[in-house]
Amino acid sequence: MSKKRFNVLAEKNPTPRQLGIYMAAFLAVVMLIAMSFLFLISGGELEWWHIGLMTVLIFGTAYGINIVALERFIYRRVKLIYKTIHNMKTPKGAKAKKMNMGRHLIDEVEEEVTNWAKERDKEIENLKKLEAYRRDFLGNVSHELKTPIFNVQGYIETLIESKLEDETINLPYLVRAAKNVERLSTITQDLDMIAQLESEDLHLDVQRFDIHELAMEIFDEMSITALERHIQFSFKQGCDKSFHVKADRERIRQVFVNLITNSVKYGKVNGNTKVGFYEMDDKHLLIEISDDGYGIEEKHLPRLFERFYRVDKSRSREQGGSGLGLAIVKHIIEAHKQTVTVRSTLNVGSTFGFTLEKA
Ligand SMILES: Nc1ncnc2c1ncn2[C@@H]1O[C@H](COP(=O)(O)OP(=O)(O)O)[C@@H](O)[C@H]1O
Ligand SMILES: [Mg+2]
Known part of the structure; x- marks a missing residue:
């Protein structure tokens, strides 16, 4: 997650402690109002049904604010995590998964994140292998090409230096140069063949x-x-x-x-x-x-x-x-x-x- 994104998130969402304080304060205010109201209508003499009503009220309010707070707190963060994963995993434009507060949200998210991380690990492992393989291959190819090229260079330079006047080397060096050129040709032809065979759409007749x-x-x-x-x-x-x-x-x-x-x-x-x-x-x-x-x-x-x-x-x-x-x-x-x-x-x-x- 980028730092900027994290800051935005931190501003919008309270920390769990802040959330606890807000919820408790809100509940206290609601209870204070309810109790004052009860006190007023009962004229100072509480009856059983007053206590019953009070219980229902407290339960309802507590449930309500808990759900709202949890939804705001968890939903926003989890949604962001989901978005991050799903943006990468699903094709562009695909919708992030809908949250359902009635389910074991955290477990589900945890499982999905774990799976996602495992997949990433595997992908990275494969990429590393491919990279090593590519490096090896390039190294091998240049190594294989170097020798014949140097040889041809050597023979030709010697022939030029001698101005073709040394009869004893003219023909033998040309023959050797030709042999090395042939080797170069074999290597490139074989490389070409390998590339062809490895191309995705290898067609067999x-x-x-x-x-x-x-x-x-x-x-x-x-x-x-x-x-x-x-x-x-x-x-x-x-x-x-x-x-x-x-x-x-x-x-x-x-x-x-x-x-x-x-x-x-x-x-x-x-x-x-x-x-x-x-x-x-x-x-x-x-x-x-x-x-x-x-x-x-x-x-x-x-x-x-x-x-x-x-x-x-x-x-x-x-x-x-x-x-x-x-x-x-x-x-x-x-x-x-x-x-x-x-x-x-x-x-x-x-x-x-x-x-x-x-x-
Ligand atoms: N019939 C064979 N008898 C002995 N060694 C062989 C035989 N075929 C292949 N090899 C060995 O396997 C290696 C790889 O063969 P190959 O892929 O055809 O490469 P290259 O022939 O160009 O060296 C050869 O360099 C050689 O050492
Ligand atoms: Mg061979």
Whole structure:
């Protein structure tokens, strides 16, 4: 409450002690008048009915002034509290709740204020979390962008200083600069994708398609990358056939690309990447992508799908990773209301799995 508002309130409303004095004084005056009146009409000789009338009169007056005083005293303050709460809680223009003096007013107000305060607490907690998260995210993004930008800057400055006369560095530095620019491009593309996936109106273009066929397309697209590390793509036994699912094909393509890229990047040279399909129940198909690569220590697994989380930073950077691939995978699968999991053993390999609705 602002100070000004409080002062206005203090002027209008007496303190409980003042209120007590006013009420008592008022009652005393009324009784004095009534008694004088009684004394007059009875001519000094009180009868039983005089006392009865007196009792009724005192009761009525006391009740009346109590109610009026309480209403003025409590009602005004409580109404202000209500207004303060309801102004924030209800849409503009909504009326403050009406007071009913016949009910347990204070209890009701107390309960409402407590609930209101709890809600506020929760909101503040959430806002704090969001704020911390936003700070982290911004920090991570600028950190990720800084390295490649500095690298490109360095290579270009060196080339300028040498006036392109040093044949031994011209091409290698240009190639390295280009690699870093590519990394920048990957990061911004992935950030863009995350922003898109997080936007409120994420639209899924759900359709029925053969996921085995999609996997084959991706094997094909990525065969050159796989060749660099001599990694073989194949299907698990009994899985080299059609499996129909209901999902957004383009988004699931992104999931496959990210998971298979990882299996190649973090797979051992001459290794294998295998895709398997398993019918879970009447409704779900489990899709697994396994490699026999470096594997991941168990302690990293719970955080693996977080943005920018990397187990082996230097290897990931060297391979052009943004640290966002698995965060994107998780987003897409969760948008489909499905789940994604990982199993891994260090130096044995990793298996990433996700479910989809069968069609
Ligand atoms: N198949 C895998 N084998 C081993 N480690 C993996 C595998 N897939 C992901 N990782 C680890 O998880 C981290 C996060 O993966 P990701 O989100 O795709 O980011 P990026 O590949 O850009 O580093 C990687 O940096 C890597 O350390
Ligand atoms: Mg990746």
